[in-house]
Each structure stands twice: as structure tokens, then as C-alpha cells.
Amino acid sequence: MFQQFSLHFYAIIPTFIHCFNEKLSFMNKLSLLLLAGIFLLTPSCDFMKSINPFGKKARETEALRQQQEAFRVADSIRVVNEEKAEAERARQAELARIAEEETRAASGYHVIVGSFLTPAYADAWLQHIKGFGYDARIVDMNGGKWQLVSARSFADLHAAWNALGTIQDNINSEAWVYRQE
Secondary structure: OHHHHHHHHHHHHHHHHHHHHHHHHHHHHHHHHHHHHHHHHOOOHHHHHHOOHHHHHHHHHHHHHHHHHHHHHHHHHHHHHHHHHHHHHHHHHHHHHHHHHHHHHHOOEEEEEEEEOOHHHHHHHHHHHHOOOOOOEEEEEOOOOEEEEEEEEEOOHHHHHHHHHHHHHHOOOOOEEEEOO
């Protein structure tokens, strides 16, 4: 009986191996067919990267970084505009101060340290007086015929008289006060 069994067993083995090979071959073919189907049905890599659920954190981080950069740029623009506005206000204040000073100088009291008919002489004497540190200027008298060199200008007569003594001691003993209207 043992021999019959072994003979029968040996007859079954090749059939089993053949069936196993066919099943294995079918499984290999099925696996390859499934893999090919997946690759064909799957869109491009860029699409897969765009829908990658594992990169969601990186995309959110990048979006946040871009938003912060946009806020930084907007804040920088706001700061620059505020600085420009402040510079413009300062420039307007300086122009107003200069206009007020010119108005005050044009219609005030002047301590005169020289009077000239020749404009070139008046300009030379003006530069000499400015060398002493005074805010000197040229004032016209009699419609521009005379060029008066003013060492300082004042809004009131009392201040002009107080400064006259110092200017007479330092620059010209013949300095005098002139009222321009």
C-alpha cells in the first residue's frame, strides 16, 4: 500500500506543480496588469504633488509665509509714506518760517553797518559781516538806489537798540538803526 501511495503521490506532484505554476503565472500577470492600470490611470507627478495629503502642512506653512511677507511689504510701504508725509510737513514748516523771517526782515528794524550805491561793494561787505557770524542781509532803500547792509533784523525798536551797542563795538562804530516799512 505504501508503494501505491508513493506512486500515486509522485503522479500528483507534477500536476500540482503545473497547477501551481499556472496559478503563479496568473497571479504575476494579474499583479502586472493591476500595476499597469494604476500607472495609466494615475495623472502626472505634478498633479500628485498638488493633491499630496502628506504635504498639507508644508503648503499651509508656505501660504502663511507668503501672507507674512505681504504684511511686511504693506507695513514698509506705510512707514515710507508716513516718513514722506513727515518730511513734507517739516519742509512746509521750514518754508513758513523762512517766509515769516523774510517778512519780518522786510518790514522791521535793521542795524545797518554799511550803505553802498554799488551793489558789488554791498555784496563784498555783506560777506565780510557774515564772516563775523551775523545773519546779515542787504536791504534796499529809496527804491533800490541805496544798498544797506544789515547785520541783524528785529521786530521791535527796543531789541534793535539793545543790539546796536554790541554791533558798534564789534563791527562798525558808525552802525545805526533803520526802520523799513
